[in-house]
Amino acid sequence: MLDLYLKKIIVHQFSPDDTEIIFADKSLTLTPKLDEYFRKKLSKVFTTDAKRGHFDPENGFLANLDGNLMESSRKIAQLWKEEFVISEGQKTNDLVFIQFDKEGLEYFAFLRLALKEGLAHILGDAEQPLKLIQNNLPSAAQTPDEALVINRQTNQYYLIEKRIKHNGSFANYFSENLLKVHPEQSVKKSINLLEKTAQKVADDFNKDDFNFQSKMKSAIFKNLEEDQELSPETLANQLFDDNLTARLTFVDQLKETIPQPISVADVDYSHQSKKLENQKLSLSNGIELIVPNQIYQDAESVEFIQNANGTYSILIKNVADIQNK
Incomplete structure (x- = not known):
């Protein structure tokens, strides 16, 4: 696993029921388990699956990164929702924003994690100990559903994106509409x-x-x-x-x-x-x-x-x- 130092993590949530975002009001308290989980998630972005490129200094998306992770995360989450909301078959998603260092350089990350249903063994209920639990995070070994990682010094980016379906056609909404970039293929x-x-x-x-x-x-x-x-x-x-x-x-x-x-x-x-x-x-x-x-x-x-x-x-x-x- 890459040598990454996580400094701050903020998690908002997108609900498909009312297509709204539930905003967090503070960053996560980083425990060893959470640190390991998100470092593994980030490591999946620095692979041959990622598209790469460099933001132009005048790119409008970069203007949302103003040094305050909470403010930046709220603005970007809202912009993301405006582009994603037209997609079909929406699920509950955690929108994870991370400020971290890699090899002494500062990076920004935005991860979209689609949450899942799963069976869990609940102690104390002898008649029905297995229950369906909502909003389970995917395993640490899975590549994020979508991810954007930006080197804040060079503006180089790494992108994992999925096309969304709308009116019978598919589009790379993340790069084309949200970021307005043309990345290299992976x-x-x-x-x-x-x-x-x-x-x-x-x-x-x-x-x-x-x-x-x-x-x-x-x-x-x-x-x-x-x-x-x-x-x-x-x-x-x-x-x-x-x-x-x-x-x-x-x-x-x-x-x-x-x-x-x-x-x-x-x-x-x-x-x-x-x-x-x-x-x-x-x-x-x-x-x-x-x-x-x-x-x-x-x-x-x-x-x-x-x-x-x-x-x-x-x-x-x-x-x-x-x-x-």
Whole structure:
């Protein structure tokens, strides 16, 4: 979990019954359990799921952050309600506002947490000890339903948002209407787009086989771990090193959606990296192999041989011990 120092938390509540906000009149008393809960919630925002960007200094939303968290939270909660109230299927939501420090810098956070019903065991009622309890907070491990975190020094923001449905259509009301910004797509979505585009280009140039898939996973994993960024140009050179036309095609198809290298230095990308650290091969004879990237690329450890009849043989070398798990 990230090293975060929570300084102040204020929780207002939105009720769908009368579409009004029940405003708190003071901040929470921070207990160790509450501190841990909200630090875990904030940690979920600094991940590859978040959209990122920088507020323009003249952005109107920033004017609501005046240094007084209570006043700011009330104004923002009201602005949020005016945009959210048109959505269908509304639920009771806690609107959580947090002032905290990360690596010595001050941050502001606004989290929307949809509350849930849940069964609880109530002692003292022998006939009906299990009761349905309203307004339960989601678990600490869950990503907030929506979240905005702003670095108060740089105005960089991290955004988790959900589209709302209104009159049969969906809209990113949070970024478009409330914040009036155009964030970058999330790292997770960008990686998926890189993979799909690479596969399409490889298929167009008759290169999309298991060797290419493995090469792509290895290249993305290496760039994440060593450079902490993903550049379409760098990946093009690594994936299509023997075909200039394929390299140019790959870059051209990504120039609008990923115009700049994707930096991951400020987010937790361990989940994405873990998915890429091993090559998982499923063979036609039912055998499945999991091979770490560093071994997969080592000819002294594993060798893939294409036979004259078009089939493959896999030679695993220099194995010191075998265990049955």
